Amino acid sequence: MTTSLILPAVILLPFVGGLAAFFMGRREGWPLGTFSLGITAGAFVLAIRVAGLVTRTDALMYQVGSIPLSADRMTALLLLVFSGLFVVIMLFAQGLIDHEIRSKVVPHYYGVCLILLAALMGVTLSQDLFTMYLFLEVVAVCAGALVAAKGDKPALEAALRYLLMSMLGSAMLIMGLAGLYMSTGSFNLAVLAQTLPQAVSGHSLATMAGIALVFVGIAVKAALFPLHSWLPHAHGSAATPSSVVISALLVKVNIVFLFKFMIQVLQAGFIHQLPLRPILLALSVGAILGGSLMALKQTDIKRMLAYSTVAQVGYIFLGLGIMNETALLGTLYHVLNHAVVKGMLVLAAGSIMKLTGRRRIADFAGVGRRFPLPMVAFTVGALSMVGVPPLSGFASKWYLGIGALEEGQPVFLAVLLVSSVLNALYYLPVVVAAFFRSDENIEQHMELPLGAKVSMVALAAACLLLGLFSHAAVGYIQPAVHRLFLGGGA
Amino acid sequence: MSNLFYTFITILFLIGFWIVLSQPSLVRKIAGLGVMQGSSLLMLLAASFAKGHGVAYPVTLALTAIIATGAVIALALVLVQQLKGFYGTSELDEIQRLRRMDQ
Numbered sequence: 001m002t003t004s005l006i007l008p009a010v011i012l013l014p015f016v017g018g019l020a021a022f023f024m025g026r027r028e029g030w031p032l033g034t035f036s037l038g039i040t041a042g043a044f045v046l047a048i049r050v051a052g053l054v055t056r057t058d059a060l061m062y063q064v065g066s067i068p069l070s071a072d073r074m075t076a077l078l079l080l081v082f083s084g085l086f087v088v089i090m091l092f093a094q095g096l097i098d099h100e101i102r103s104k105v106v107p108h109y110y111g112v113c114l115i116l117l118a119a120l121m122g123v124t125l126s127q128d129l130f131t132m133y134l135f136l137e138v139v140a141v142c143a144g145a146l147v148a149a150k151g152d153k154p155a156l157e158a159a160l161r162y163l164l165m166s167m168l169g170s171a172m173l174i175m176g177l178a179g180l181y182m183s184t185g186s187f188n189l190a191v192l193a194q195t196l197p198q199a200v201s202g203h204s205l206a207t208m209a210g211i212a213l214v215f216v217g218i219a220v221k222a223a224l225f226p227l228h229s230w231l232p233h234a235h236g237s238a239a240t241p242s243s244v245v246i247s248a249l250l251v252k253v254n255i256v257f258l259f260k261f262m263i264q265v266l267q268a269g270f271i272h273q274l275p276l277r278p279i280l281l282a283l284s285v286g287a288i289l290g291g292s293l294m295a296l297k298q299t300d301i302k303r304m305l306a307y308s309t310v311a312q313v314g315y316i317f318l319g320l321g322i323m324n325e326t327a328l329l330g331t332l333y334h335v336l337n338h339a340v341v342k343g344m345l346v347l348a349a350g351s352i353m354k355l356t357g358r359r360r361i362a363d364f365a366g367v368g369r370r371f372p373l374p375m376v377a378f379t380v381g382a383l384s385m386v387g388v389p390p391l392s393g394f395a396s397k398w399y400l401g402i403g404a405l406e407e408g409q410p411v412f413l414a415v416l417l418v419s420s421v422l423n424a425l426y427y428l429p430v431v432v433a434a435f436f437r438s439d440e441n442i443e444q445h446m447e448l449p450l451g452a453k454v455s456m457v458a459l460a461a462a463c464l465l466l467g468l469f470s471h472a473a474v475g476y477i478q479p480a481v482h483r484l485f486l487g488g489g490a
Numbered sequence: 491m492s493n494l495f496y497t498f499i500t501i502l503f504l505i506g507f508w509i510v511l512s513q514p515s516l517v518r519k520i521a522g523l524g525v526m527q528g529s530s531l532l533m534l535l536a537a538s539f540a541k542g543h544g545v546a547y548p549v550t551l552a553l554t555a556i557i558a559t560g561a562v563i564a565l566a567l568v569l570v571q572q573l574k575g576f577y578g579t580s581e582l583d584e585i586q587r588l589r590r591m592d593q
Contacts, residue, residue: 066547130551137558144565153576153592157585160569164519167562168510171526174555175503178530181548182537206537 004053007062007069010046010079011121014039014086018114025107033094036110040086043117047079058479061127068127068188074332074480075124077473078256081336082120084462085248085343088455089113092347093241095449096354100239101149109149116142116245123253129177129265130187132257133170136221140166143250146242147234154237158230165230166221173217179210192265200273211274214261222254224317225287228310235306240350243302247309247346248339255316255335262320263328263484271323280321285415287314292422301349301361304426305342308385311419312338318412319400325485327403329474332481334396336473337466341384341393344459348378351452357445364430366439374448375434377456382427384463387420392463395470492540499536502529514581516570520563527559 017039025032053060054076061070071079090113101109119142122135140163148159177187183199183206184192200207223231231251235243262271271277291311298304312334319331351374352367353359368375384391397416404412466473506529509522531552538548574580577588 130555134554134558137555137562141558141561141565144562144569148565148569153573153589156569156572156576157589160516160566160573163562163566163569164510164516164523167520167523167527167559167566170559170562171503171506171523171530174527174530175533178533178537181534182541185538185541185543187551 002053002057002060003062004060005062006046006050006053007060007071007125008064010043010050011069011118011125013046013118014043014114014121015118017042018111018116018118020111021107021114022111025110032107032110033090033097036114037087037090037094039114040083040090040117043121044080044083044087047076047083051076051080055476066128067131069125070127071125072480072483074477074484077332077336077477078124079121081339082124082249082253083117085244085339086113086117088343088347088458089241089244091451091455091458092244092350094451096350096452097239097241099354099446100241102151105149105151109146112142112145112149113241113245116146116249120249120253124256127189127264128187129180129189129192129261132260133173133177136173136254136257137170139250139253140170140221143242143245146245147238149242150237150239152237154233155239158233158237161230162234165227169217169220171217172213172220176210176213176215176217179206179213183207183210189260189264193267196265197270208274211266211276215258215276218254218258218261219283222251222258222313223310224313225283225290225310228287228291228313231310232303232306235309236300236303240346240353243305243350244343244346247305248343251309251313252335252339255313258320259332259335262323263481268323268485277321277323280317281412284314284317284321285412287311287317288415288419289314289422292419292426296422296426298426299360299362301353301359301364301430302346304361305345305349308345308423308426309338309342311423312342312385315396315400315416315419318415319403322400322403322407322409322412324403324406325478325482326399326406328481328485329478330396330399330401330403332477333399333470333474337384337392337396337463340459340462340466341381341391344377344456344463345381345385347452347456347459348374348381351448351456352378354446355444355448356442358442361430365433365437366442368431368434369438370442370444371448373453374456375431377460378434379431380460380463382431384467385427386424390464390467392466392470395467395474398470399474492536495536495540496533499529499533502532514583516573516580516582517567519582520566520570524559524563527555531555 059072119135119138123132144159144163184195220227291307295304295307319327384393387393387397401413506522506525534548
């Protein structure tokens with residue numbers, strides 16, 4: 001354990017940057033876009049530094065008042081992906097955001113994005129359940145504002161739907177936290193981990209209800225299958241950078257909360273005493289199959305991507321339900337993978353929508369010939385979703401599958417395979433039609449800015465690297481997961 | 491005594507949930523969510539008080555949470571107001587119907 005000021009700095013840098021963008025952004029000639037890009041790049045550099053430090057010392061910590069912040073290899077990798085994805089989103093937004101939202105709200109848009117990044121970092125780093133919840137609430141306000149920023153009827157309605165569901169989830173989450181506080185008297189993750197198993201015998205009702213409410217609350221916020229209805233709305237009607245934030249980050253940060261709650265507080269031994277795993281497994285299979293089947297039915301590209309996210313959330317919960325070390329590594333890796341891959345798919349689809357003015361899947365015929373770069377990025381993402389090696393999607397499915405086999409439950413391997421086939425059924429026709437059919441009537445509405453091109457290339461490269469070096473990346477986080485999984489630093 | 495508190499707070503929470511489910515008006519739904527969140531924070535205070543931990547620490551937490559949820563509620567209400575400007579109603583079902591007609 002080493003104390004380091006870098007942890008609060010990771011949260012404060014984007015936060016202060018966000019405030020500055022808010023208040024200074026309206027001034028004439030202030031380089032708002034470049035400034036925001038610089039702040040996210042700074043956060044990315046800090047995240048790289050954190051990753052470097054934890055490689056040597058295993059864990060960093062810093063105490064802010066009564067709130068402990070701590071980073072290990074697992075959180076370092078999450079920080080890297082969150083901040084890296086924001087760099088890409090900012091690059092993409094440079095030339096395109098003015099076309100998607102009114103210019104009056106652009107400074108606010110950048111400000112809210114940066115504050116959202118700070119809150120994501122906060123959830124990942126803090127070691128106190130209540131602080132994590134407060135950061136989640138900041139994430140919810142920012143995400144609601146990002147969806148609403150487009151300002152038209154569907155966007156406002158979608159933002160409101162999201163906020164209502166998020167508030168419902170939050171209310172259940174606080175009630176759950178109150179139940180846990182009743183039985184343990186603390187929100188500190190390490191203290192909770194020690195006191196919860198004994199608390200179950202004393203205050204079994206409060207503890208059990210508390211744990212159940214935390215799960216339901218997060219399931220609502222993370223769009224787990226029967227509670228996913230807000231996601232396609234929000235995703236389909238928001239501006240493209242906001243859609244990336246929703247699919248790739250908003251859902252994920254809630255899963256990070258649950259992941260930390262499960263492996264740091266409940267821990268392996270205690271989870272096996274609770275009737276949690278069958279429920280998680282049933283819901284995740286429902287999400288994987290239900291989400292994929294719904295995606296198959298969609299005619300709008302962005303809604304198809306949203307239902308695909310519903311299915312991917314199912315994969316993540318599947319790993320949490322299987323709950324052995326390999327499956328957890330698969331889950332964590334899938335959180336990273338899906339953030340990168342879905343980010344790329346949404347950016348590619350969004351670019352094509354901007355370039356051609358088309359968003360129906362049926363109208364994508366021939367666009368790949370006319371605009372190869374976004375469509376190649378889309379293809380790389382689609383293949384990764386299907387799980388074609390050596391792309392990143394293959395690696396996380398591999399670990400999840402091995403985890404299922406280790407647990408002696410090959411049925412989940414079958415679910416993964418069926419879902420890969422379903423993924424192929426809804427992604428590949430888009431790709432095939434885009435490249436092998438032709439359409440002479442495609443109009444070009446605008447030039448694709450350089451930032452958008454660079455962002456797609458960067459994500460495609462990240463997808464390939466995460467696939468090729470999956471073994472090294474999983475090996476890097478494995479010690480942290482192993483230590484947490486076996487309980488209390490032992 | 492503390493069980494009475496907990497029962498009362500749980501009932502309050504369920505009333506909030508019932509409002510969210512049963513009321514068609516978005517403003518009332520948001521009010522119901524406010525009741526749910528308020529009762530959750532009340533539960534936190536009651537739990538701390540009953541355990542003899544004192545309420546200083548949970549009060550600071552509750553205040554922070556009230557600010558955070560207040561921000562969410564404010565944003566939600568602004569959105570309801572804007573939607574009412576577009577559609578002339580603040581009922582979710584009605585808005586959905588009108589949107590379908592738009593398309």
